[in-house]
Amino acid sequence: MADLIRETVNHLRDLPRYRQILTTLVRYGYQDVVSALHLDAIIRPIERAALGETPPVHDRPQRLRMVCEDLGPTFVKLGQLLSTRPDLIPEAYTNELAALRDDVRPFPFDQAEAILTKEYGRPLAECFASLDPVPVASASISQVHRAVLHDGRTIALKVRRPEIQKVVQADLDILKNLAQLAERRLPALGVYKPLALALEFERSLKRELDFTVELRTMHRCQQQFAGDPTAHIPFAVEEFSTPRVIAMEFIGGVSVDDLEGIRGLGLDPGQVAIAGAKILIKQIFQFGFFHADPHPGNLRVLPGGVIAPLDYGMFGQLDGRTRERIADLLAGLIAQDVDRVLKALDALDVRGDQVDPKALRRDVDELIHAYPELSLDAIDLSVLLRELVRVIRTHHLHIPPDLVLLIRSLVTIESTGRQLDPHFDIARQLEPPLRALALRRYHPIRLLNQSVRTAEDLQRIATLLPDLLSHSLESIKRGELNVKFDLQGFERLVKQLIRASNILAMGIVISGLLVASSLVLRVGPASLAYTGYAAGVILSLWLGWTMSRS
Template sequence: MSNTPDKIRRYYKFIRFMLKYWNSDLFRQTSSVAFEGGLSEEDKEHQFDQTPDELVEDLKAMGPTYIKLGQLLSTRPDLLPDEYLQALANLQDNVTPVPFEEIKEIIEEELGTKISKAFKVFEEKPLASASIGQVHRAELNSGKPVAVKVQRPGIVKQFMEDLETLDEMTAMAVKHLETAQTYAVDEVFAELRRILINELDYKKEAQNLKTLKKNLKQYEHLLIPAPVDDYSKTRVLTMEFVGGKKITSLSPLRQMENDFSELVEDLVEAYLQQIINDGFAHADPHPGNIKFTESNKIALIDLGMVARFTPQLQENLIELLLAISRSNGEKTAQVLLKISELNEDSQKKQFAKTVSDVIMESENSRAKDLQTGRILIQLNRLAVTTHIKLPVEINILGKILLNLDQIVAMLDPEFDLRAAIQRNVHEIMRKKMLEELKPENFFGTLIESKHFIEKMPERMNRISENLANNELKIKIDAIDEKRVTDGFQKVANRITLGLIIAAMIVGAAMLMQVPSDFTIFGYPGLAMLFFLLAAAGAIVLSYVIIFRDENLNNKN
């Protein structure tokens, strides 16, 4: 993919970054929190070797892929101190803008026309500049205000080269480091690679906007900008312009003057609907991707990262969310174990006990405590340490809820998220069941029933014929036939031997009454021979039963 000098340069850049932060107390604290959970007050006030601004600048120097990693890290308040999170959050929209001439060239190449013909107005100064692209405000020829998202020049090539380096380093780490194997860093990287590559195609984001707008059309407090198809290509995305501010910039006065409980209720219900009903969710609701409009509505403006949940997983997530919301630790552990991959090293009992403890400790927490998403992330870490592999969707769900917790806490710190989950899950389940009862959803079942009915007469005739000819056979794979027949043979042999021994003892007793010149120990010899043979057989049989029997020796 790239020549040797470029690869050496990228390896050097990566290794230099790792050497700088590997032995720093910031990295050690991050690792400790990731594996043990929680920051002590002493750690929160600790002065680290590298300042927040230094970390940001180092990531910027590493390039767009690492900037994206920093963005993902900024959404994890459970890992880093607040000042570092705030510095990394600036990576969301404070990246150096691309000169307008380069942006203009990309737009004209993608749209196949001059920018002056495509737009009535196009502002050269970007509204925001991120690692993959930047956003400009413009007006269509119809006068409709739009936001135009333009990909940075050469970004695909840079991403693919950095991903190649990370892929090779990850494979090497998994091969040689036990920690990397335990925490499946190769799978984590594979998921990151998939997310980043999808974000490089703006046509996919346009389709995501359409899907989410359709799915959430009933929520009047939520806005999803619609894409403009004729002006959206792989590297250019044009969508409706939504005014407003980042939700993190909401003033305390505005919070005091307004009751946002109804808005928060809509937001929570909308995300639960996405997860457990639609199976299609906005996977990155961090404050940088959420706008708060002047009309007190919430706008979801970035759909580059989405999560998909299968119907079976949706049902399991319903059980999981209800169990957590009811502080039912035992049920939470049962659901997680049901959907996990287990092996001989899995510590199921320890996992179940610790899960129950975690759920019980988090009871009665409110939105301002940021508990719901943190619990799922903590359970993910616990699963890793007990050699239990949870589906990657559980970690995605934890990330969604963790970010949702932050937004809910800003709007209504006393909002009871657990009660809202119970209330909304029941309502969404009711709607889901009504949806499934619609006639069009029965077509698949009707087709299967038709096939079943068509085949039934033929199958019944075949069974009746075989039964009449004494040719009906039933094969049961659940039973080891050889083991069963061997067991019966063993029982039959022992019963037979027991009967022979008993007959020999009875015969010996009867021969004791018959006088004989041949004696053993003063008793009739033939009677004593039968008795001794019976005694020897009984001893051997007893030894086999007590010491050689497979069931007794393997008794648990």
Template sequence: MTPEHGERYRRIAAVLGRHGLGWFAAGLGVGRHPDEDAVDAGRPTSRSARAREVRAALEELGPTFVKLGQLLSMRRDLLPPEYVAELERLQDAAEAVPWDEVRVVLEHELGAPVDELFGAFDTVPLACASLGQAHAAVLHDGTEVVVKVRRPGVVALVDVDLDIVQDLADRAARRWRAAREHDLPGLAAEFGRSLRAELDYRREAEHAERFGAAFAGDPRIRIPAVHRSTSTSRVLTLDRMRGIKVDDLAALDAQRVDRRAVIATAIDALARMIFVDGFFHADPHPGNLFVEPDGRIALIDFGMVGRLDEAVQRRLADLFVALARGDAGECAAALTALCSGPRATGPGTLRDDVARFMRTWTGRTLGAVRMTPLLLRLMVLLRRNRLRLPPDVALLVRALLIVDDIGARLEPDFDLGAALRPYAARLVRRRSSASALLRRLLRAAADAAALGVELPEHVREALARLDADGIAVHLRADELEPLVGRIERVGDRLVVGVVTAALITGVGQLLGPVPGRDRALSRSLLDAGLGAVGVLGAYLAWSRRRR
């Protein structure tokens, strides 16, 4: 442990103690607390009071812990509402770095005096945050820009803090079952990767350019251009966006802006990011959305983004289908596939919870239900069953809640669920397309082939363990029937998958040119093979739905 780490541990223990959280520090072995009664004496008694003290402690501990609190505020699937509400109040603000220090960073990073790089540069920052600050400037060609400059020394401070956060998470996992079940060390590691990426402005530049390319042909959306000649890992120069904040209703009305058109454009952009590109702006709060005089929506601040790969999109599509059908069992299975973490309840309890959740819109279509209450109830269900969303899906939930709130401010009758329904339907149709089915068939065939290769070795290992130690299995009679049925279905699908793989291989060989082959016979065999693949593929898809 370095002297910097030791001093920081002592500082953390002192701050936690001042806010009635010394019991937490003592539980983790941080600091010295010889009198256990004294430690508990200042402990807040209510959950709301504890949440307030946690927020105050994080603010006092500085930028890394403020960022940690902001990240945790997005995890409604993990934290009770009282903590989420308090952590959402955390302000990422800081005093301005003196201009002389900012100038040293600029000239060191960009390799020239500031007046050679810019036609004008405002030494008073537009905004100051814990990791950096932003200045208005003008390039020599007259382009107005915003220059973000990373705070001197912040990387060293964050590195020490991240080491400590990871160590505390590891200690918590060793001491408390809940910390293990929620994989606190994994969450700490993910936070560390995210924060270190945020400190590198090249990442944000790449994000801005990717969004710019995605919306290059859309005249309704404006993404600021990155000026690479005056950007590095510590400095980022972007076009300056001017306009009315999207939630400034008085200013929008004074300019006779069509509010409904604004929210429709914002929803269209967000839906494209989520359902088409799989790459979305994860912090679309009103301060990052501006309405320009010509009606375009300008987006800024690309430090926080989410990614939805094909596997996650597929699981989301399964969840949408299950919700739309009102099938509690299918929805429970889709949630289990999407989430991670050991369930605190059995599958029957999860299914019952999902059934109760679905009864909240009995008699109405899913699209007629307000999005925010629906998502909040879903987060309660996940917490109850100890299911943890993937980090990017948690970011997606947060983005949807923010946009739903903005839409409700602009138009009281705004319905995010109805607005997103066509895009979700397209995602489901893509999931069920012929090309998607073929990809799933090929994956099933590959899995079946791999299982055929690996199965003998696994059987030998199992037999060796049985010979050495034996095995004790405890099953209730009522558990055997569904277990046997499940094994039979898996066996059926395995056999069909192997046969399908063989047919696909045979069809591929029939498609290849072979001298002297009877063309009419080949054509008949090809048609028969394709028909068999189609039938068996349909059976695999049907059997997967009824699992």
């Protein structure tokens, strides 16, 4: 009862925000969605009348992007998430939502100053030699100020927006309620599992709001790329980092899409593209922990061609088996092996509730044979992956979130690379790690480890099995455990067994009759022996006829 009252109070508290969201949807021509959810009554009549006078002029994907921009940080992040899900929405929408940027109006410096003072518990003059009140960048969740430490190091202070957590949580609650409504009132959306998507989005956004998660990600990347001269991971200043603030090295250099700036550093843009791709591929296939948003704004180029990834808020994670299955998928596409592709998709948990296997096989076969000569040197990987996602979406298959992030990262880094070099081909950079994964699978040490693990499992089973059987038998004796057999066609099996038993018994009788008649012929009356032979022959003929009918 208390939970019901609390939920009702929360809904009443969120009513103005509900009205704002629904009014915005109607303003941009999504009246059909509001009506389908039966939520028209929440919009005030005067607002509905005013909105009806201004028909939308943009196409539907553009209007969805405008809805996200108008509704603020949570919906900007939701639009960005949807832009990574071509398995859920058409390409026109993903392309439009990909244009959403976090560049928003900065909040006043006095609020940032108050947050920093509260987090550090002391005057800022004791922390920094200088602090620039003008933000370097401003995003939907945070903004960045440049500061100089007393030891002379220049750092970037990433400060979370004031009250953003409360705003985001209220929006997340509304989104989850709308998702539940959509599942009940829009059955066609059931295959896309709106509530599961809303919960996944909630988990992702809450992790992004907690800067300690981003800080741990930076530390992990520093360990992975320690000693790698091609990558530079900014250091973090632990003393001035909290759940609401990250203090990290200020990265200079030029943006990865600044061709003139790159040439000004004396670098070849094509080599910069290769270096950036190798860093991402190393993260994916060697570490299984990769930057999920490697767009140009998140990559800086330093002197010497060193790449410095920025923003560690969105990362994907793949275990060893998943990486091998991804390699199997790419190898199956290249070999034009339909069975291998389907098997790899199933192993990657790319599945659906109601799938037509024949239709899926046909579409995958058409996809891979649309390219007469597939090879890592010849294919356009981004096009091939988009086509594969189109097939997956057509058949309402579900893609695990990290696999979606992987596809997005590969497509994004290839697009960025081609801005630097029109002939850039990420598929060529994939060949060495794919070959290494294939060899690693059959490495003697790995095979030995697998054998040891298998032996350990067998030993554990052998140790547990006697006790398990003993307890089960005792439970059966005490009547605590009922064993139920459900054998399909059991009655038919019984009949067949009875017939076979009868035939066997008759065969024994005939054999005995013939043997007895032979004995009688030698020692007794011949007429009795011949009668026995005749009976045996008749029964043998009957038995043969019966067996032929069975």
